[in-house]
Amino acid sequence: MPDHKYDHQAVEDKWLQFWEASRLFCGGDLNLAEEEKKDKEYLLYAFAYPSGSGLHVGHVEPKTALDIQARFKRMNGKKVFFPVGWDAFGLPAENYAIKTGIHPRETTKTAINTFRSQVKRLAISYDWDSEIATNHPEYYKWTQWIFQQLYKKGLAYQSEGKVNWCPSCQTVLANEQVVSGLCERCDSEVIQKDLKQWYFKITQYRDELIEGLKSVDWPSPTKSQQNNWIGRSEGAEADFAIKGSSEKLTIFTTRLDTVLGATFMVISPEKFDQKKLIKLLSTENQQKVQDYIGLAYKKTEETRKIGEKDKTGVDTGLLVINPFNQEEIPLFVADYVLGGYGTGAIMAVPAHDERDLAFAKKFNLKVKEVVADGKLINSGEFDGLSSSAAVKKMLVAYPEFARLSINYRLRDWLISRQRYWGAPIPVVYDPEGKAHLVKEEHLPWVLPDDVDFKPTGESPLRSSKEFKARVEKLYGKGWTPEYDTMDTFVDSSWYYLRYCSARDKSQFADKEHLKTWMPVNLYLIGPEHIVLHLLYSRFFTKFLRDEGYLDLPSGEPFAKMRHQGMILGPDGKKMSKSKGNVINPDEIIKEYGADTLRVYEMFMGPLEADKPWNPRAVAGVARFLRKIYRLVNREIAKYGDSSLKLKLVEDRADLVQKLHWAIQKLSLDLPELKYNTAIAALMEFGNVWEKMDSDTELLLEKEEILSFIKLLAPLAPFISEELYDQARVLGLSAKNSIHLESWPKYDESLIQKNFTNIAIQVNGKLRGQMEWPTNRLQDKEAILSQAKSLEAMNKWLIDKEIKKEIYVPGKIINLVVV
């Protein structure tokens, strides 16, 4: 008998070298023949940021999950595209540069090299020929090109106004990057600043961004989270005249039916300013209101939102006329009404709105109830109507001052960043300060090198002499560059398109390639990207489609999406260096090998769940793989002894049954990403095999051994390659690699057992069981009479009257007795 010891180190090193040399999954031809296109499978893992600390066990899970999918689909004859790249611009590298003076280009390069070798060590079967990095000029050239296309269509614009500013990162942030008033990166409190910044007009696509969610196969909580973020809200606008002025005040409400209950009006400080209403006020009120607005501006929008539920405000002294009853009601300025939503003004109905009620109580204002028991009251001609009927009637009866209106929570996307390590915004300014696009022949508009990283509150690019000189040389004296760079989310909003033509120098992506490969068939992404990245990517895809660059009618880039959960520390808490509960994948690989790491992470539980790391359970998986190795290795070796015979059919029926059952189980579970139960099925087969283990008889036919190795291949690519290689002596290993083999087939008739176990219940409680020939499961009469005559059933049936007999074929009998 040969040596069954499994030397994971030697075996894995050997096959790593072999795969690298044979370039197994690289250089895939992205041009597919027409008949192959229906078999295309584009698998995508969320762009990773190559952090300096290297691969984390949390990265291993989704990468492995997709790699299993890639290998399984390939074995099933699919044309798989499984590319890799790096979201390489971003703050950590720049912050590191500020500390150490090492250029981000250098640290990023080192980090990518580390990540690349770690990913290869895990046998993730990426097509490395399509590798991209967002910091590469050949990549960001097209990021800049897309900016320019947006600009030409009026979807990239500059606007001056209040923006979120992180004092620690020294940059502005998108609304989406402000979490509860804090910077999502560094947790500093975000303040408001007046700045002229670049925006992308994502709001143009807001309805389509809602509509498109209906057609994609995404987890429904994800869809509803996106929906909530876009925040479509149907309501009405109504015009209220300001007494003694030709000015009118337009408000937005979702409860027009309560308009007769409006006892005061509120306008936001910003809107009051914008509308220049101050001139209508008496001198003393002017002073009061001015003071209040000044105070409100000092608070950040975020602290206004969260901190103070306590209402503040000031009476303007103005009166506003309710067009529905001509009642004159006071107008307040208060910051609980937000300037950026709706019309920035509301009618306050304290009887039917908590916030208005709180304000009314504080300022001693009237409360008038207008809806009771679902019907309108105190509302004149509308009394007795339901809320929805009242709204309809109001809109029809008074079109001159009330109309349907829809509002959205989604704002335009602020993309300017006052940081160095990003793609420069491809814009230059003429001596008058007017913006012009950088000429297309000057793209990529290269990020200058001679930059001082130290934060000054201004864009670092201002410190580059080369940058300024470049602009004057190309565009003329007095011309200046745009010094801001783009939000890194811009880079990652189109990378899945670039993959399809990673080396194309003439265009952002080839239209034919895009048509062939888009949409992505499976996108695996962490739940933290649900709002930002997905919304932005969908916006870009729809825009490029509308411009004719992408033949994808839905404009939905990700047909199917799933999320991976978080790998928690052994203590059940999120891994962090400070808690000391971080598991290093390199150490696991060193001790047990990459196969064990992969299989363990897939076995921990459902992919989408958060799961704690269990060091003992890792050893259990290693034990399982060693056992499998031993069994297969021995079985192959037995074929070298011609005196050994195959065990009799009836004696090995259980093993054959289990094998075919396992093939079926994996064929169903793997495409569903149910890896934990798939691995459990392999373990069950291993257990049956082990119990039957014999030195004197063959247990499996050659083809059956091969089938089992194939089942293992997507999950544990090293050990299965090794066993496949050893199985060459059987004369069945026809390919260069197990990973080029085809997926095994199962025989349904072999999965069926001759006898089926039927449970017998009395009044719904399990009281007995019996075996019954599987081919006679439909014989209800015989089965019931057999069940009733079982000795074990006597005590439950004697002296009882059977009222009802239920038989579920092949499963259960329930006898209802009294």
Added chain:
RNA sequence: GCCGCGAUGGCGGAAUAGGUAGACGCGCGAGACUUAAAAUCUCGUACUAGCAAUAGUGUGUGGGUUCGAUUCCCUCUCGCGGCACCA
């Protein structure tokens, strides 16, 4: 407050067009091999009572529908995620 998700042995988790709860793994107990240990293998392992056969209880709480509920409906509790003065 609103939206969404979840709760099953000592632990991670299986099983839901309603049909034998606890697959698989970890841990634990006993045994085999060994001078011994490690490794490996075998058996057992939801809880309670019992030597056992067996009986009772059991999928967060309380109720409902059903011959039968972890699965469907309602109520509540706890935990997690998102949004949050969005009118």
